[in-house]
Amino acid sequence: MTPPDASDTPRPDRWNNLDRPPLNEPALRRALVREGGLWTSLDVVAATGSTNSDLAGRGDSAPEGAVLVAEEQTHGRGRLDRTWSAPARSGLFFSVLLKPGEGVPGERWGWLPLLTGVAVAAALSREAGVDTALKWPNDLLVTVDGEERKAGGILAERVGDGVVIGVGLNVSLRADELPVPAAGSLALAGAVSTDRDTLLRAVLRSIEQWYGEWRDAGGDPAACRLQEAYAAGCATLGRTVRAELPGGHVLTGEAVAVDGDGRLVIGTAEGVQQPVGAGDIVHLRAGRDQ
Template structure:
């Protein structure tokens, strides 16, 4: 007896009719224009990591504004080299190349992943009708059945002198049976009103272009560009009890009270001492979902 075919059984380009491929020519027409930040846009069926691929091309002199999108990533990476994987065409997996150059001091480049987070959250609220919050420093959270779930992440990496590659991974149509871990989520599970990846990608890239332009025009000043204010307003970490797992195996427990001018999370311990955390994992201790 032969088994019935499932949407994935044939493995062809249209093997899952709920997950059509991105329309690269239409995306280019919509995004690449005179005066735009975006200078090229390529969509590949699969790759190990869009960040790694774009970083290699950046080293060869690729112009700012290049966008590389993969329908599937086989070796996608998050912070601390965590793996990021999802079924083909179930999300948006892409990287962009930015060259802040002489306009922005290097010490302010740490704001770029936070800028990307604000851009994605803003775009999804408008284009998908989903309230997306930000978990410091790089997680995108949605609400699934009243609980916080991670639906996406951001990874920024230096790519030679003067270049930064920002990778964004976002679960769009991921089903409950496909979740890699119980704390993961997707736009579909968060009841998004729109799941078409083409307009979602356009919305994210246009919003990113807007925020990057304002930030760069302000010399990377997070206050003058209002980036610091926008991130704080959308940050689910602020006002929460947290445990910061710091490099070297150290831990810091306290309340996340502020975001400083360098984008670091300020944690107030029980004795009132305040510490600015610039690297490490942060776990929400008082949340809709314990340990989120």
Template sequence: MTPQDAQEPNDSRWSDLDRPPLNATALRRALLRGDGLWTELEVVQHTGSTNTDLVARAVAGTADEGTVLVAEEQTAARGRLDRQWTAPARSGLFFSVLLRPAEIPVARWGWLPLLTGVAVATALSRAAGVDTALKWPNDLLVGVGGEERKAGGILAERAGEDGVVIGVGINVTLREPELPVPAAGSLALAGASSTDRDPLLRAVLRALEDWYGRWRAAGGDPMVSGLQETYAAGCATLGREVRAELPGDRSITGEAVAIDGDGRLVLATQEGVQEPVGAGDIVHLRPA
């Protein structure tokens, strides 16, 4: 679907006064600097998927590193394993960024979604006053009524030979009746001190710029940059009994004991084997 800046008929941007539109001009003024990472920021009212759109631009050579594409509403948003992500218009932050870490070995690019998770979690903890945690590899967790719920997700996709597009979806003002599944949550339901999306987006993008800069300066080394330690400190998966559901209908059950140098989750199984998991669904079987 092509992004549409114009409003659809009978679709007023003020139809929900609790959810005002983002101020694209103010966001550009705050984030686009000559010496900064972010080079372009566009806010569209509707699109299918910001990731799909930005990957296409990157492959076509019409987007530079640091391009940010934000949608007020996505109609075909995707999570991992092509799961659908649905939310009412202006109820969250739905955006994608284009990175081109050409000088970093490709083997270390797998840290980019984890890096983004650290940036998102730390920024929202400060800007929204919400305790956040990360579920390996790409979910943002918040507490709602004593329950751990997913309030956000991250999806990284290759874009040509030298690009990576990272998509972020964060539920900000979703109300209980609007939740797509009972396990979902939002910053508002978690008692956020602020749900103003403009400063929240600024905080997340500044944190992402900071962590990406540290990671690049360290040659993509997760230890030297502090990324591996920080991710582990904020990862709610570590210390839990989990089940890893792997490709090919395989599964492994064990205690999540570490994040290794490749960003993989290391499980200690009952057989006494430590097995790294690089891809798959993780199910938390008991509290930490």
């Protein structure tokens, strides 16, 4: 028997962490990459700074449906350049490249992160048994000990003729591993399954279904019932919120709707309904901000 070379690079071993085994890349490819399907490639890397940055760096040469998954992200990014970090193999950290093409007007591409939120929440409800709510525009919320906690987020970036959409989701994080007290995970929310292979397959299949229906409808969120589904799962609607807008402006009122352009409509005390297309939304509840 030839002894191992000391210079050999350690390879991931499914048995070296039974609590957090690595993703099964070959099995994921077999299940998801198929002729005629949306997903055209799927790669899993041990660690990277940001899957969004890596996938965006491939430029226009990458085909639609490319999927890049990382076991660990060291410089994951959220909205407003916030960082997203978690222990290796404790969550799902991946990006996908979508190219809606000329069949979908550019002004409707803003629905893609909301579509992704609906798809992820629907998949988690089925596979993990966790009621996942959406905080406009791109946060995934779960309930832990009776409180809403952020368990994931979505970041969309326009790249050439497509959009790279990144998803970060805390799966098995324990309470002592949470980056901030307001964070959560599927495990802490009582998930019936935290098998990341199963969850990733379910999430990508759900994105494929919703994206296909949206694209077939020319990006019309009402025709494909995306707008209806988002509103049904949005925890922001009906709440009093504070919108921290670009330029330092602040708007407070009740979130009353998500309009056809994916904007959050806020009703103010003056009786004005103001659509908000970008900004940081804070839920205000019984004197507590979240």
